[in-house]
Amino acid sequence: MSDIDTHLSGTAFPHSEAPLGDVILETRDLTKHYGGVHALEGANFTLRRGEHVAIMGDNGAGKSTFVRQITGVEQRTRGDIIFDGKPIHFENPMDARNAGIETVFQTLALADQLDVPDNLFLGRELVKFRFGPFSILDYKAMRQRTLDALEKTGVKIPNIRGTIERMSGGQRQCVAIARTATFHSKLTIMDEPTAALGVQETAQVESIIRTLKEAGEPLILISHNMRQVMDLCDRIVVFRRGRICANLLKEETDGQDVVAYITGAKTQPEYADAA
Numbered sequence: 194m195s196d197i198d199t200h201l202s203g204t205a206f207p208h209s210e211a212p213l214g215d216v217i218l219e220t221r222d223l224t225k226h227y228g229g230v231h232a233l234e235g236a237n238f239t240l241r242r243g244e245h246v247a248i249m250g251d252n253g254a255g256k257s258t259f260v261r262q263i264t265g266v267e268q269r270t271r272g273d274i275i276f277d278g279k280p281i282h283f284e285n286p287m288d289a290r291n292a293g294i295e296t297v298f299q300t301l302a303l304a305d306q307l308d309v310p311d312n313l314f315l316g317r318e319l320v321k322f323r324f325g326p327f328s329i330l331d332y333k334a335m336r337q338r339t340l341d342a343l344e345k346t347g348v349k350i351p352n353i354r355g356t357i358e359r360m361s362g363g364q365r366q367c368v369a370i371a372r373t374a375t376f377h378s379k380l381t382i383m384d385e386p387t388a389a390l391g392v393q394e395t396a397q398v399e400s401i402i403r404t405l406k407e408a409g410e411p412l413i414l415i416s417h418n419m420r421q422v423m424d425l426c427d428r429i430v431v432f433r434r435g436r437i438c439a440n441l442l443k444e445e446t447d448g449q450d451v452v453a454y455i456t457g458a459k460t461q462p463e464y465a466d467a468a
């Protein structure tokens with residue numbers, strides 16, 4: 194757990210962004226049907242190490258469904274997911290987390306009855322010592338790490354010992370995102386992380402995303418916010434009616450162009466069967 198400091202200080206890449214590496218995540222023909230609803234159909238998607246990709250699309254386009262298949266929240270109808278060089282079949286979100294995928298879901302996955310440190314360390318508590326099947330947790334260390342993490346990510350929570358249920362939506366979302374930025378993960382996925390946040394909280398989240406970029410950690414960001422996407426991401430993948438309909442490098446597109454793909458006014462030739 195001693196990786197927290199090095200990760201957040203960003204000393205490895207102090208001034209420039211890390212170069213893109215090899216492929217960290219690939220989906221082939223990823224498909225999810227809910228009965229007769231074809232929520233996700235034949236998604237071929239690739240993400241490289243260090244790359245920040247935005248997923249955009251209208252409500253109901255299949256963005257969250259795509260994320261749920263990758264993170265083990267649901268089981269896919271068909272298709273392959275290759276993560277970090279290996280085909281994966283996560284049975285639940287904890288499996289995905291243990292494999293190095295941190296996710297901030299659209300609906301928050303925080304434990305309401307627990308305080309901030311408990312939420313940050315949920316499933317990976319620091320242990321003081323172990324004696325056979327028994328272990329004593331290091332609460333003091335977890336509290337200190339929590340304070341460090343919040344300070345470094347600029348998240349302000351007046352009392353970290355208060356339970357999550359007493360916090361505002363913005364504070365809760367910030368805790369979820371501080372958690373993501375605190376642990377070295379191989380991949381971070383955020384599903385509309387700022388949709389319910391105010392201006393200041395949104396800025397905090399965006400600053401955390403930049404920290405991930407500087408550290409060379411890949412990100413999938415689902416967002417409706419064009420300015421945010423253009424500011425933070427290298428590439429935009431557009432979903433429409435369950436299918437990918439465009440794959441756009443940021444330098445080769447603009448807001449108007451992206452909207453044309455979202456609404457169906459345009460489709461890239463290689464995704465023509467999405468129309």
Ligand SMILES: Nc1ncnc2c1ncn2[C@@H]1O[C@H](COP(=O)(O)OP(=O)(O)O)[C@@H](O)[C@H]1O
Nearest residue numbers: 227230232250251252253254255256257258259
């Ligand atoms: N559990 C479910 N059962 C049935 N249909 C679902 C379920 N979850 C999502 N859908 C449907 O799948 C489609 C894609 O939904 P979703 O992935 O949530 O879209 P997005 O995140 O892009 O707004 C929608 O038509 C939605 O109604």
Ligand SMILES: [Mg+2]
Nearest residue numbers: 256257258299
């Ligand atoms: Mg969604």
